[in-house]
Amino acid sequence: MRVAIVGATGAVGHELMQVLERSTLRFDELLLYASPRSAGTRLTFRGQELTVQVTPEGPIDADVILASAGGSVSKALAHQWIKGGGVVIDNSSAFRYDQDVPLVVPEVNGEAALKHQGIIANPNCTTAIAVVAVAPIHRKYGVRRMIVSTYQATSGAGQKGMDELVEQTRHVLDGQEATHEVFAHPIPFNVIPHIDSFQDNGYTKEEMKVVWETHKILGDDSVRVSCTAVRIPTLRTHSEAITLELERPATPEQIRELLAASAGVEVRDDPSGKLYPMPLTASGKYDVEVGRIRESLVFDGGIDLFVAGDQLLKGAALNAVQIAEYLQEHGALKERQRI
Amino acid sequence: MRVAIVGATGAVGHELMQVLERSTLRFDELLLYASPRSAGTRLTFRGQELTVQVTPEGPIDADVILASAGGSVSKALAHQWIKGGGVVIDNSSAFRYDQDVPLVVPEVNGEAALKHQGIIANPNCTTAIAVVAVAPIHRKYGVRRMIVSTYQATSGAGQKGMDELVEQTRHVLDGQEATHEVFAHPIPFNVIPHIDSFQDNGYTKEEMKVVWETHKILGDDSVRVSCTAVRIPTLRTHSEAITLELERPATPEQIRELLAASAGVEVRDDPSGKLYPMPLTASGKYDVEVGRIRESLVFDGGIDLFVAGDQLLKGAALNAVQIAEYLQEHGALKERQRI
Incomplete structure (x- = not known):
């Protein structure tokens, strides 16, 4: 399974990598994306150097896409990213109030995540x-x-x-x-x-x-x-x-x-x-x-x-990873045809 | 008329001097008191150098005594200080809940100050x-x-x-x-x-x-x-x-x-x-x-x-001086026999 982080070089991106290192989420590859300004940055994950690439404007070839690049980026691109077959767990407020987007804190309403249609929203930190x-x-x-x-x-x-x-x-x-x-x-x-x-x-x-x-x-x-x-x-x-x-x-x-x-x-x-x-x-x-x-x-x-x-943890990165863990534990990360 | 500050070298004491400089309170002498450790300090008030003296354990020869030396000092000495004929406006919590001590914010319940029996309490800052x-x-x-x-x-x-x-x-x-x-x-x-x-x-x-x-x-x-x-x-x-x-x-x-x-x-x-x-x-x-x-x-x-x-102002020094001003404006600073 592949996980992608969009906004990997920001404060939440940094926390996402730390939380993923300690996570029970089973995956074998991590893709890192950021704005063109930050692309090329090399970040270490589980002892391996990864190169940050420019955020795609089309489908992302990953099962779970942890997005933390701001509301306007998510709004513009999330529906493209999920054409790769993955699910976007979005940290911005772009989709939180959409009726067909679950807003999830796993300890509280984890089951809502199972009904997603490609996008799950991570709540406001407060x-x-x-x-x-x-x-x-x-x-x-x-x-x-x-x-x-x-x-x-x-x-x-x-x-x-x-x-x-x-x-x-x-x-x-x-x-x-x-x-x-x-x-x-x-x-x-x-x-x-x-x-x-x-x-x-x-x-x-x-x-x-x-x-x-x-x-x-x-x-x-x-x-x-x-x-x-x-x-x-x-x-x-x-x-x-x-x-x-x-x-x-x-x-x-x-x-x-x-x-x-x-x-x-x-x-x-x-x-x-x-x-x-x-x-x-x-x-x-x-x-x-x-x-x-x-x-x-x-x-x-x-x-x-x-x-x-x-x-940055429960209010952002941790909650997002916990949503992915919840999906996996409940068999809801479907086998994806790699693109 | 004489005004005394007890606790002149503390943060509130400093503010009391500043507020008194700008105050409409009519008085012709300022006495400064503090603990033995701070006694001897020289402070400037209206261009004049004044020497801080040790807080008296007996009567204070002043019409208004602005006390900000902590609850235990006030509790122990305020009743002695007022034997000089003045009124204590106390910044500590020592007397605030005594039935015969008015607790005053002049804009709200100034008239309560007029019924004092020698001590008026300044409220908690919050x-x-x-x-x-x-x-x-x-x-x-x-x-x-x-x-x-x-x-x-x-x-x-x-x-x-x-x-x-x-x-x-x-x-x-x-x-x-x-x-x-x-x-x-x-x-x-x-x-x-x-x-x-x-x-x-x-x-x-x-x-x-x-x-x-x-x-x-x-x-x-x-x-x-x-x-x-x-x-x-x-x-x-x-x-x-x-x-x-x-x-x-x-x-x-x-x-x-x-x-x-x-x-x-x-x-x-x-x-x-x-x-x-x-x-x-x-x-x-x-x-x-x-x-x-x-x-x-x-x-x-x-x-x-x-x-x-x-x-330090409305929550302490300013309110205390405003109480003194209120007393003076309402003719409630009685002519005192100097001791």
Whole structure:
């Protein structure tokens, strides 16, 4: 079996290769693609040097195509790529809201992936991280309202986002004024409540993605979801403060037990030992850290919690590879006629 | 009239001197006090060099005593200081929950200050900043539920907090591992959902201060308040994402108009012009910036907003001086027999 990565030289591409190295996915060849500017780059995978090639505008001769080259590239080319007989697992928002494209977090709605028609969408990072913790709670206690405030890392804007934070922080520490290209304002020692473009309702697209995608992944539009998405000066891992109103009251102890038994979650919740979710500990980790689990003060029987998840992993590369693993485990990677 | 600052050499003490320089408060002498370690320091006020003296353990010969030397010092000595006939405006949490001590944000409940019995408490910074925006909304539309997630600067832990952020960020950028003394974990490029000590209910004291103090300042225990208090790697200005359920529905436009006419608030809410509250613009500013005002997606007729306020100013020094100004304007600084 062949796997292809489109956007191999980006921040998510880098993580995709790392995750594939450790993956249980059985495949015997990896193809790497990127823009013409990055083509020719040599990258090492399982001890072998591979040369990055220019992203094809036609069919890709691979069974699984992990795409992370931005929405416009995917939108323009994904339907061509799958003419090679493979399935595209797309990290952009290009197809997430298409009715015939499953939006999948394997721990939550893996079975939806089996019904794909050539393209499967990987969710927005903030949503993927939240939903790993919230879905088990929704299943058992019924989430009525979900209020999310995010603490999002610069890597949400890719490698160039992280570079801007590091470089501009140096400037500020040297007594110079910070500039900005990637973010709407200087990011060092700042907080920017603006991620992606503003919509007519005053919410950003990033905030609305959390609403739309939570509904689609949970398969339940009746949950009332709101989000404030905020960029902060961290390198990787998104944190989120989440308040939940529940149909059926739950205690923090019940939620802790439930999440301890849930896939993709690490309960990290011992205030006396100073254990709670943090970018410092969640970065590089596959599981989403969940802690600060406590009784809501505004909803009787509701729950407050805090999550931290590496958005380059569960929020992107890891989730994409997990979808491929899920397909293979369920015999859904069909024998493909090589082109 | 004489004013005294106790804790003159700390971060808030520094801000108190700056704010007093620009204040309309009429006084002719300033006394500066600090711990024995800092006594002897010479500080300039209105072009004059003043020598910091050791904090008295008995009466202070001043009309207004602005105390910012920590809760234990205030608790032990404030009742001695006021034997000099002055009023203590205390920045610590030592007296905030005492029934006979008013907790005052002048724009909200200035009249409470007039009923003091020698001590007036300055609120927790996060609460002071939130309540400037929320109180006018509560008065007009009735806040039923208030859900707060904070983005708190290191200056909340004083000068040493800011120093730790700067110093440790340099270490990380130089490829070294960050250490920590002031904060529970390394703060550079990290997020720490832990400010002040944990309570039995799983909330931190910082979070419960927002609940208790919002109730006391609004004079209304029926508002259901919850908070997640989070330290992030910024230098000054606390930001807060706030979701409000209202008794009487309001539109974003109504809230914008209301807040534009409210004291202590700068409405900064033009997404198309990339204008919203941020530490970068709110730092050093007297008004609290309020923006991202939008219809709640979880409460019909409710409102979401984002605030940023300089917690060394409105959250501390400025509010204390404004209390003194309020007392003077209302003839409540009685002629004192000098000791």
